[in-house]
Amino acid sequence: MLRRRLSSLLLRSPCSSAVASSIQQQHHLLLPTHAEKPPALNLLRLFTSLAGTDGDRPFIAFVLGGPGSGKGTQCSRIASDFGFSHVSAGDLLRNEISAGTDQGEWILEIIREGRIVPSEITVELVRKAIESSTAKRVLIDGFPRCEENRIAFEKITGTEPDLVLFFDCPEDEMVKRLLSRNQGRVDDNIETIKKRLKVFESLNLPVVEYYSSRGKAHKINATGTEDEIFEAVRKLFSSLRL
Numbered sequence: 001m002l003r004r005r006l007s008s009l010l011l012r013s014p015c016s017s018a019v020a021s022s023i024q025q026q027h028h029l030l031l032p033t034h035a036e037k038p039p040a041l042n043l044l045r046l047f048t049s050l051a052g053t054d055g056d057r058p059f060i061a062f063v064l065g066g067p068g069s070g071k072g073t074q075c076s077r078i079a080s081d082f083g084f085s086h087v088s089a090g091d092l093l094r095n096e097i098s099a100g101t102d103q104g105e106w107i108l109e110i111i112r113e114g115r116i117v118p119s120e121i122t123v124e125l126v127r128k129a130i131e132s133s134t135a136k137r138v139l140i141d142g143f144p145r146c147e148e149n150r151i152a153f154e155k156i157t158g159t160e161p162d163l164v165l166f167f168d169c170p171e172d173e174m175v176k177r178l179l180s181r182n183q184g185r186v187d188d189n190i191e192t193i194k195k196r197l198k199v200f201e202s203l204n205l206p207v208v209e210y211y212s213s214r215g216k217a218h219k220i221n222a223t224g225t226e227d228e229i230f231e232a233v234r235k236l237f238s239s240l241r242l
């Protein structure tokens with residue numbers, strides 16, 4: 001109940017440039033420091049932290065990058081070589097669409113327009129997927145998409161990612177890949193792709209910058225063949241003490 005009330009206070013609006021920039025200005029107020037957490041937030045954490053305490057929760061890696069940068073492709077390989085469970089936020093949302101609910105219809109429209117689904121929905125889907133996974137290591141592919149997503153995730157779950165992987169790819173390469181992805185996706189058309197690229201630059205890159213400033217983001221050059229890119233990824237994961 002408390003969680004629901006606090007969540008609705010925190011997550012009233014979907015990501016937009018205005019919301020994101022106001023959140024960026026305020027996030028030092030919204031996000032408590034490790035040393036000093038207001039009592040209400042500690043209480044929230046008590047009710048909602050992932051699998052109890054940080055000690056019990058899996059190792060969490062956020063995998064970010066523009067549309068078509070190769071997140072899904074590389075996540076599959078990391079999952080099979082390093083024993084990670086692969087949670088794709090986009091797939092979770094597309095599952096909601098396939099379920100044919102009213103919420104699904106609404107999500108479809110947002111995806112078709114290349115916008116970001118409100119945090120209320122995505123954070124819950126991602127949180128449930130992490131909690132229901134038995135893996136000790138989880139990749140969260142394509143989330144958080146904006147600062148509002150990030151802040152909501154950290155508040156609702158009481159946790160931060162251990163690592164953030166960022167696939168850095170030039171726009172023309174991303175466009176080329178998306179136009180030949182051929183998965184019948186409603187958003188892989190040039191009009192929506194242009195919107196997704198704008199959303200990526202204005203709302204998703206600030207998330208990468210935030211985690212860079214915390215020393216958690218690792219940039220991978222996402223040009224070249226899948227194998228070449230995975231070599232760089234493999235080096236990074238091999239160097240982690242997992």
Ligand SMILES: Nc1ncnc2c1ncn2[C@@H]1O[C@H](COP(=O)(O)OP(=O)(O)O)[C@@H](O)[C@H]1O
Binds near residue numbers: 069070072182224226
């Ligand atoms: N290194 C690469 N070179 C060329 N095509 C790639 C490469 N990596 C992925 N692809 C292809 O590009 C498209 C987008 O890749 P995907 O992994 O779905 O990216 P994302 O999840 O970031 O949107 C897919 O059709 C995929 O097969």
Ligand SMILES: O=c1ccn([C@@H]2O[C@H](COP(=O)(O)OP(=O)(O)O)[C@@H](O)[C@H]2O)c(=O)[nH]1
Binds near residue numbers: 072117
């Ligand atoms: O946390 C998320 C992840 C995805 N999406 C929506 O789902 C679409 C497809 O996301 P996905 O990660 O599957 O696309 P990709 O970047 O892999 O091409 C995005 O453009 C958004 O509209 C979203 O709103 N929030």
Ligand SMILES: [Mg+2]
Binds near residue numbers: 071072090142
């Ligand atoms: Mg993907």
